[in-house]
Amino acid sequence: MVERYLAGVAVDGSNPFAGLLKAYRLCRPYGLYFPLPMNTDIPETSGPEPASSPAPETLDADAVDDNRPLHDEDERPKDRLWDMLCILTLIIGGSFLYIYGAGSYSLWDPWEPKYAQTVIEMRQQGEYITPYYEGHVRWTKPIFVYWAMMVPMSIGGNTELMARLPSAVAAVFGLLLLFYVVRRLFDRRTGMMAACILGTMPQYFYLARQAMPDMLLTVFLIGALGLFAVGRFDAEKRPWHMRIGYVFIALAVLTKGPVAGALVLGVCGLFWLIEFVPRTHLHWRRGPAALWAMIRFYQVIPGIVILVLLTAPWYIAMYQKHRGEFIEKAIVYENIERFSTPIRDHTGTVSYYFSTIFHGMYPWCGLLPVALCCVLFGFRTINDELRKRWFFVAWFLAVFLLFTMAGTKLQHYLLPIAPAVAVLTALVWRAWFQADMPFWVRPALLISILFLMLPIRDFDLEGDRWLWDNFTNKRNIDNIDVQPFLDRLLIIWSVGMVLATLINRSRIIAGATVLIAYANGMYFCHEVMPTQDVERSMAAYVEYYKSHRLDETSDLAFYGKHRYSTAYYCYGMDDDTLHYYSRSEPENLAEFAHNQTEIYIITEKKYWQRLYAELQKHSGKSWYYVSREHPRYWLVTNTPKDERRAGDAPE
Known part of the structure; x- marks a missing residue:
């Protein structure tokens, strides 16, 4: 078979390696040669081109028929349907x-x-x-x-x-x-x-x-x-x-x-x-x-x-x-x-x-x-x-x-x-x-x-x-x-x-x-x-605060790692009513809460005891749970909204 391919390869006199390269390309085993895309208009060196690669033997007649491109002229209306x-x-x-x-x-x-x-x-x-x-x-x-x-x-x-x-x-x-x-x-x-x-x-x-x-x-x-x-x-x-x-x-x-x-x-x-x-x-x-x-x-x-x-x-x-x-x-x-x-x-x-x-x-x-x-x-x-x-x-x-x-x-x-x-x-x-x-x-x-x-x-x-x-x-x-x-x-x-x-x-x-x-x-x-929903967003806590606060001057404080849904669902409110405190600022939040008639606090669960101790130190007010549905955050307030006081919370 190699001889048959070589017989059809013309060797360019100006380049004695052209024929050898062409023969190598034609004889390369197992199809390891990757041809150029079709219609690239690139001039070929002299000599015959190898036959196009046949369809793989694993494809049966039904698969080939079903493989008709969308642009075939013989496409039937049933196919379009x-x-x-x-x-x-x-x-x-x-x-x-x-x-x-x-x-x-x-x-x-x-x-x-x-x-x-x-x-x-x-x-x-x-x-x-x-x-x-x-x-x-x-x-x-x-x-x-x-x-x-x-x-x-x-x-x-x-x-x-x-x-x-x-x-x-x-x-x-x-x-x-x-x-x-x-x-x-x-x-x-x-x-x-x-x-x-x-x-x-x-x-x-x-x-x-x-x-x-x-x-x-x-x-x-x-x-x-x-x-x-x-x-x-x-x-x-x-x-x-x-x-x-x-x-x-x-x-x-x-x-x-x-x-x-x-x-x-x-x-x-x-x-x-x-x-x-x-x-x-x-x-x-x-x-x-x-x-x-x-x-x-x-x-x-x-x-x-x-x-x-x-x-x-x-x-x-x-x-x-x-x-x-x-x-x-x-x-x-x-x-x-x-x-x-x-x-x-x-x-x-x-x-x-x-x-x-x-x-x-x-x-x-x-x-x-x-x-x-x-x-x-x-x-x-x-x-x-x-x-x-x-x-x-x-x-x-x-x-x-x-x-x-x-x-x-x-x-x-x-x-x-x-x-x-x-x-x-x-x-x-x-x-x-x-x-x-x-x-x-x-x-x-x-x-x-x-x-x-x-x-x-x-x-x-x-x-x-x-x-x-x-x-x-x-x-x-x-x-x-x-x-x-x-x-x-x-x-x-x-x-x-x-x-x-x-x-x-x-x-x-x-x-x-x-x-x-x-x-x-x-x-x-x-x-x-x-x-x-309640576990992946602060929306429920914010909506409760909006609907149950005494008036629009009641404050909402967030203690701990900032959750972006809080800012989103509070967007449009008076900026003076929403406050953020980091985990290292329980004293500042306690001092602020001491002077508020009504305040709601969204607090990280694991830092509540630290905050509660500061709240008790700065104020004699009682604190009440509003909701503990979120796995990481609780909503508490200083106005009675729940039978259980927040001070009874486990660590």
């Missing part, structure tokens, strides 16, 4: 999971109240460029998340639903985006499975109901990376896919800052490293021609123009207004220092995000380890089918490695990895639907039961706090026992996986697994989350 049905299902299911009931509980500490109050202050000051929180510039995040929240809050009022609406709507849009991307790259069934898997991951549906920028960032990354992949592997409307991808990158940068651009470069860089570097020594003669072809192919020049037009105005305006302070705090501190060193004690070891994946993405996380090992298996040659899969592996690895290397770690930082996990898991189900199902699929389904036991085990042994450790804070679920539900979930999921090993290509079994995961989301979104 199925696409519309999938889209409608995702919209209805996502809306009921994310939007419905999102305003039934108050804004949770520590992040939601700060974003919502920043929007309120910006509107009241007529400031739409610089975010302000409690009268000071808030450098933490760029402007887009505040603009997104400002629109519904201006229309529907400063309510919890309006504050969370951008995240909830973005989550639904993210499902549609992922369905579109995977539908074009693979097939409709895989696209639907990927969207359903993503939408029923606990971390995804939780952050869809939080007024935070992480969901917006994740959706913009789905648009940027997903459309780049579509443009890379699908010649239909390639320039438009690429350019819209740059629009999503710009929105991501305006949402999360330069780190969003670093994520895109990390994913694409890892993908390009594997795709292009092995052939560099074979195309050394091309030089600028190859580089220019890649620039044209990926629409780099129009992309740079789009990025500059969309992102530069805000960054320039902020620099002109705040000068060096903007560079120092918004760029250096919030990006470079966050990556290089832990900020505000948000630290973690190398294994930090391993638990995040399993605890925040169950029950689908059980299939991920096998998916990473096996979705690239079974290909004798390198073809576009394999490259598509490698793109999502690169997405997973790049995001995981970047955040693992970062000094500052928080669980919700890893949300941008969820779409890649969803697609890789959906590819396992794609293999399960094939007539000649690969040998590794059945063991993968059974092994997934064992991997699912890991987070369930942590929930059993470590307590329910693990459920929230992977979201936004580390508080226990104290007023509801979720363990029986999780145990039943494990049993039902195990039964489903066993049935899937016995019966493949069953739409009923695949749909049942999606419904199991959806039921998990419904339970936590509509049953558990509303019950945690």
Whole structure:
């Protein structure tokens, strides 16, 4: 066979190595040569080209037929009807999971109240460029998340639903985006499975109901990376896919800052490293021609123009207004220092995000380890089918490695990895639907039961706090026992996986697994989350103070670590009625309370005895409990509101 290839290779007389290089490229075993993208207009050296890589043998006729791209001329109306049905299902299911009931509980500490109050202050000051929180510039995040929240809050009022609406709507849009991307790259069934898997991951549906920028960032990354992949592997409307991808990158940068651009470069860089570097020594003669072809192919020049037009105005305006302070705090501190060193004690070891994946993405996380090992298996040659899969592996690895290397770690930082996990898991189900199902699929389904036991085990042994450790804070679920539900979930999921090993290509079994995961989301979104309201916000204490105080001159004091929901729900009150005292200032609070006819105090539970001793020293008044429902904070007052006196409290 080598001789047959060599016979067709013309050796350029001016370069005696050209023929050898060409022969090496044609004869390279097992498809380790990664060809250039199609239609790059790069001139080839003389000699015949190798035949295009055949489809992998693992794909059967039904899968190939179902893999027709959306733009095929012979697409039947029935196919479009199925696409519309999938889209409608995702919209209805996502809306009921994310939007419905999102305003039934108050804004949770520590992040939601700060974003919502920043929007309120910006509107009241007529400031739409610089975010302000409690009268000071808030450098933490760029402007887009505040603009997104400002629109519904201006229309529907400063309510919890309006504050969370951008995240909830973005989550639904993210499902549609992922369905579109995977539908074009693979097939409709895989696209639907990927969207359903993503939408029923606990971390995804939780952050869809939080007024935070992480969901917006994740959706913009789905648009940027997903459309780049579509443009890379699908010649239909390639320039438009690429350019819209740059629009999503710009929105991501305006949402999360330069780190969003670093994520895109990390994913694409890892993908390009594997795709292009092995052939560099074979195309050394091309030089600028190859580089220019890649620039044209990926629409780099129009992309740079789009990025500059969309992102530069805000960054320039902020620099002109705040000068060096903007560079120092918004760029250096919030990006470079966050990556290089832990900020505000948000630290973690190398294994930090391993638990995040399993605890925040169950029950689908059980299939991920096998998916990473096996979705690239079974290909004798390198073809576009394999490259598509490698793109999502690169997405997973790049995001995981970047955040693992970062000094500052928080669980919700890893949300941008969820779409890649969803697609890789959906590819396992794609293999399960094939007539000649690969040998590794059945063991993968059974092994997934064992991997699912890991987070369930942590929930059993470590307590329910693990459920929230992977979201936004580390508080226990104290007023509801979720363990029986999780145990039943494990049993039902195990039964489903066993049935899937016995019966493949069953739409009923695949749909049942999606419904199991959806039921998990419904339970936590509509049953558990509303019950945690009093434990994750000061809203109930503030509302009680407002409704039961003698008059508007009655004071409210906060003793201990500041909770941002207190400031949010007190916003608009007379500044002279709200007072903050740190843990080291019990004497100052006691002196102030001595002269007040009526005062309410929100105090940290573990510091109450110290404060109570100072109150008794400076005043002979009695103190009464109002509420002790919050696990860390109590509400007390010096007017009789409860039969039990506060002095009777245990330490």
